[in-house]
Amino acid sequence: MVRIEDLTKTYLIGEVRVEALRGVSLSIAKGDFVAVVGSSGSGKSTLMHILGCLDRPTSGKFYFAGRDVSELSADDQALIRNEQIGFVFQSFNLLPRTPAVENVELPLLYTKQRLSRAERRSRAVAALEQVGLSDRADHQPNQLSGGQQQRVAIARALMNEPDILLADEPTGNLDSRTSVDIMETFQALNAERGITIVIITHERVIAEYASRVIELADGQILSDSSRQTAEVPMS
Amino acid sequence: MTEPVALEIAVQALRRYPLRTALALVGLAIGVGAVLVTIALGTGAQSAIRDQVRAAGLNVILVKAGNYRTKGEGGGDPVAPHGFLHDLRELIAPTAHAHPENDPMEKHDHPTAAERLGDSEAGLGGAATLTQEDADAIARIPGVANVASGVHENIKIFAGDQRWFTRLHGTDVDLPLVRRAHTLVTGRFFNERELDRAERVAVLGSVVRQKLFGDDVDPVGEEVTLWSQTFRVIGVTASTNWMTPGSPGDDEFDAVYVPFTTIHAMLNVTNLNTITVTTESSGAVTEVRSAISDVLRQRHAIPDTAPDDFTVSTQATEILAKGLHPNVARVLVGNLPNLEKVTLQELSTTLERAGRTMKALLAAIAAVSLVVGGIGITNIMLLSVTERTREIGLRMSVGARGKDVSAQFFVEALTLALTGGIVGVVLGVAVSAILTAAFGWSTEVSFGAIVAAFAVAVAIGVVSGFLPARRAAALNPIDALRYE
Known part of the structure; x- marks a missing residue:
C-alpha cells in the first residue's frame, strides 16, 4: 500500500536547519492498523504529512499504491488525496460557520466525476448517519461538542471511500471517554471495511488499539512491533 | 471542477x-x-x-430693424442720412413717446425699457424694414440653425388685481431652440397652429409669473390681460441654470412671450423688430453674419453706396457695447468692422x-x-x-x-x-x-x-x-x- 525508503525532511527555520526525518524506511500493507508514537519533535507529524501527500520529502522514495509520488504533479497528488486518502486532524479542521452536512460534502466537490447537488447531499447525510450524527446535519461546528466535531471530520474523511485513513492525534483534543468512542470507530472501520489506518499519538493507551506500533525518536525509527492478535480489550 | x-x-x-x-x-x-x-x-x-456661454449667445446673431451706425465701414462719412429710414424714424417717434412706460407720472419699480435696452430698441429706432419674408430668406442661408422672428413692446400686464410692467415678446415657435437656457417649468410653448391662427396665448417669464401669481400657483389655464385683451397662460419659462436665475428687469424672464402673429393682428402691423438667428456652430457666426447682410441688402434693394437699413450684431459687439453710453457704443462698434471675428475666436479659444x-x-x-x-x-x-x-x-x-x-x-x-x-x-x-x-x-x-x-x-x-x-x-x- 505504502512504502518509503530512506526518507528525510529538513526544514529551514530562519537560519536553523531542522532535520525532522533522518532516513526513515518502512512499508505499510493494506488493512494494517498502525500507530506511530513518539514524543513531540520526534518527526511523527512530518511523516504523516508526507504519507498524506500534504508535504514533499527532502530526499528518499515514497511509493503510494505502487506509484512514485515524487514524480507526480501537484494535480495528481490532489487526486490521490481526494480519492484514496482520508484525513482526520487533531483540531478537526472543519469549515467554520458551515453546517456539518456541508463540511462532509467537501471532498465530493472535487471529485473527477461531477456529482449532482442532490446526490452529494444524500451521500453526506448517509455518512453522517454512519457516525451517528444524522440529527446534527444542520448544526455548525461551534454548536457541536468536540467528539461530535471529530465524528463529522471522520465522516468527511470517509466520504470518497479511501484506501487509507490518516489520523494526526485524533483524540488529542478530546476527553478520555470520547477518545474511546473515536478509537472504537477506527477499529470498526479497519475490521469491517478493511481500510488501512495510520494514527499518530503520543498516548500509549491510544496506541494499544493498533495492531502495529512504530516508535519514532529524533527523526528515526526506534522500534517497530506488530502484535499477533489485533484483539484489543473493548473497554 | x-x-x-x-x-x-x-x-x-x-x-x-x-x-x-x-x-x-x-x-x-x-x-x-x-x-x-x-x-x-x-x-x-x-x-x-x-x-x-451658449446662453449668452456665442452662436446667436441678432438682426434689428434700423441702423444706428454713424461711421460706415468705408469710413469718413459723418452721420449717414439715408432717406427712407430717417423719415420713418421721425414718423414713429411720437407713437413711442406715447408709450405708457414713458409717462412721467407713472411710477416704476423696475428699469424702464429705455433704461435697459437703449433707445434704439425701446421703440424710438424701430424702423419697419424687416418682414417675415426676410426671416424666411435668412432661414435658407447655409449654416443657420434656427430663426425666430420678434416683435417687442413694453406693456402692462394684469392678472386679477395684480399688475406688472414688463416686456412683451412676439416671437416664433422656434424660440425655445434659440434660447437654450430656457426651460418650461410648467405648461408648454405655443405651437405652429396657435402661431398661424394668431391665438391669444401667452408664456410667462418666471419673474412675471411670480409677480402676478406667486410661486405657489400654477398659472397655466389662468387668464391675463394685455392691451385690454384676454390671453390664456399656457406655460412658464425659467432659467435652466441655477447660477443665473431670472431677475426683475432682465429681458428674458421678466417678459411675456406670445405669437408674433398675434401682435401683428392686434396692432395691425406686419413688420418685425428683430430676427434672432442661431448658427449651427459658433465658428460659423462671422460667415453667416455677412451672408445675412448680403441677403437683406439684396432683398431690400439697397444700392452699394447706401448703408444698411438694418443692424446685424453678434454677441461680441453686444458684450463690448454693454454698459456704454449708446453714442459711445455706436462709434466704437461702427469703427471696428472686424471686431466680432477677433473676439469670437478669442472667446472660443479661451x-x-x-x-x-x-x-x-x-x-x-x-x-x-x-x-x-x-x-x-x-x-x-x-x-x-x-x-x-x-x-x-x-x-x-x-x-x-x-x-x-x-x-x-x-x-x-x-x-x-x-x-x-x-x-x-x-x-x-x-x-x-x-x-x-x-x-x-x-x-x-x-x-x-x-x-x-x-x-x-x-x-x-x-x-x-x-x-x-x-x-x-x-x-x-x-x-x-x-x-x-
Whole structure:
C-alpha cells in the first residue's frame, strides 16, 4: 500500500536547519492498523504529512499504491488525496460557520466525476448517519461538542471511500471517554471495511488499539512491533 | 471542477461571512459611487459653464430693424442720412413717446425699457424694414440653425388685481431652440397652429409669473390681460441654470412671450423688430453674419453706396457695447468692422482652454478617488484571503487542486466586485439625481464615467481577491493548513 525508503525532511527555520526525518524506511500493507508514537519533535507529524501527500520529502522514495509520488504533479497528488486518502486532524479542521452536512460534502466537490447537488447531499447525510450524527446535519461546528466535531471530520474523511485513513492525534483534543468512542470507530472501520489506518499519538493507551506500533525518536525509527492478535480489550 | 460548482462554492463561502461580504460590498459600492458623483458634479459644472456661454449667445446673431451706425465701414462719412429710414424714424417717434412706460407720472419699480435696452430698441429706432419674408430668406442661408422672428413692446400686464410692467415678446415657435437656457417649468410653448391662427396665448417669464401669481400657483389655464385683451397662460419659462436665475428687469424672464402673429393682428402691423438667428456652430457666426447682410441688402434693394437699413450684431459687439453710453457704443462698434471675428475666436479659444483645464482637474480627482477606493477594496480582499489560507489548505487536503481554489476565489472576487460595482453605479446615479433635485446642483452622469469607474473597481476587486488566493493555492497544503 505504502512504502518509503530512506526518507528525510529538513526544514529551514530562519537560519536553523531542522532535520525532522533522518532516513526513515518502512512499508505499510493494506488493512494494517498502525500507530506511530513518539514524543513531540520526534518527526511523527512530518511523516504523516508526507504519507498524506500534504508535504514533499527532502530526499528518499515514497511509493503510494505502487506509484512514485515524487514524480507526480501537484494535480495528481490532489487526486490521490481526494480519492484514496482520508484525513482526520487533531483540531478537526472543519469549515467554520458551515453546517456539518456541508463540511462532509467537501471532498465530493472535487471529485473527477461531477456529482449532482442532490446526490452529494444524500451521500453526506448517509455518512453522517454512519457516525451517528444524522440529527446534527444542520448544526455548525461551534454548536457541536468536540467528539461530535471529530465524528463529522471522520465522516468527511470517509466520504470518497479511501484506501487509507490518516489520523494526526485524533483524540488529542478530546476527553478520555470520547477518545474511546473515536478509537472504537477506527477499529470498526479497519475490521469491517478493511481500510488501512495510520494514527499518530503520543498516548500509549491510544496506541494499544493498533495492531502495529512504530516508535519514532529524533527523526528515526526506534522500534517497530506488530502484535499477533489485533484483539484489543473493548473497554 | 467546472464553473457552476465554483460558483456554488463561492456563493456558499460569501454567505458564510455575511458581515465581511457586506463590508466589501459597501466599500466597493461607495468607491464606485463616490467616483461617479465626483465626475457627475464636475461634468455638470463644466456643462453649466458651457450652457451659460451658449446662453449668452456665442452662436446667436441678432438682426434689428434700423441702423444706428454713424461711421460706415468705408469710413469718413459723418452721420449717414439715408432717406427712407430717417423719415420713418421721425414718423414713429411720437407713437413711442406715447408709450405708457414713458409717462412721467407713472411710477416704476423696475428699469424702464429705455433704461435697459437703449433707445434704439425701446421703440424710438424701430424702423419697419424687416418682414417675415426676410426671416424666411435668412432661414435658407447655409449654416443657420434656427430663426425666430420678434416683435417687442413694453406693456402692462394684469392678472386679477395684480399688475406688472414688463416686456412683451412676439416671437416664433422656434424660440425655445434659440434660447437654450430656457426651460418650461410648467405648461408648454405655443405651437405652429396657435402661431398661424394668431391665438391669444401667452408664456410667462418666471419673474412675471411670480409677480402676478406667486410661486405657489400654477398659472397655466389662468387668464391675463394685455392691451385690454384676454390671453390664456399656457406655460412658464425659467432659467435652466441655477447660477443665473431670472431677475426683475432682465429681458428674458421678466417678459411675456406670445405669437408674433398675434401682435401683428392686434396692432395691425406686419413688420418685425428683430430676427434672432442661431448658427449651427459658433465658428460659423462671422460667415453667416455677412451672408445675412448680403441677403437683406439684396432683398431690400439697397444700392452699394447706401448703408444698411438694418443692424446685424453678434454677441461680441453686444458684450463690448454693454454698459456704454449708446453714442459711445455706436462709434466704437461702427469703427471696428472686424471686431466680432477677433473676439469670437478669442472667446472660443479661451473657452476651449478652460474646458481642457476642467477636464484635467476632473480626471485628477477621479483618479485619486479610484486609487483610494481601490486601496480599500484591496485591504478587505487581502485580509479575507489571509484569514482564509487555512480554508485553502483544508480544501486542498481533501483533494482540491490549485486551479479549483483559484477558480473559487476568482468567482468570489468577481461576484463581489460585480455586485459592488453595480450597487455603486446605482448609488452614484441616485445620489447625483438627489443632489440635482434637492439642491439644484447640475450633475451629469456620463456613460463613459460609469464604464470607467465600474471597470476599474471590478478589476481592482478581482485582482486583489484573486492573486493572493492563487499564491496561497501554490503552497504545500500543509503550509496553508498551518498558516496563522
